[in-house]
Amino acid sequence: MTFINPLDLHTVLIDNLAGNWTIFLFMALIAFTIMAARFRMSNMIFGMLIAMFGLFMATFIQWFYVLILVISALAIFFIIARIFKT
Numbered sequence: 001m002t003f004i005n006p007l008d009l010h011t012v013l014i015d016n017l018a019g020n021w022t023i024f025l026f027m028a029l030i031a032f033t034i035m036a037a038r039f040r041m042s043n044m045i046f047g048m049l050i051a052m053f054g055l056f057m058a059t060f061i062q063w064f065y066v067l068i069l070v071i072s073a074l075a076i077f078f079i080i081a082r083i084f085k086t
Contacts, residue, residue: 022065025057029073037080046077 005011018024032053036046050073054066 025065025069028053029069030076033073033077033080037077037084040081040084047074050074 014021014024018027029050032049033046036049041049050070054070058066
């Protein structure tokens with residue numbers, strides 16, 4: 001049994017939970033979109049939240065992946081927002 005430091009977020013979130021960076025980014029963006037749709041955030045606030053997340057994550061992976069994930073997160077947000085609106 002290996003010991004993992006509780007504040008070692010890289011090991012806990014990326015290595016143990018997701019497996020690699022791309023899956024972690026996709027899971028984080030899905031979590032952001034569900035949370036934003038559930039709390040009925042406006043499109044401008046959600047866009048700024050995703051843009052800041054993209055800027056932070058752009059240092060770790062290539063910008064093309066971040067762009068695709070941001071666009072897919074916006075699309076998923078609009079779909080889930082319509083579900084929670086009814």
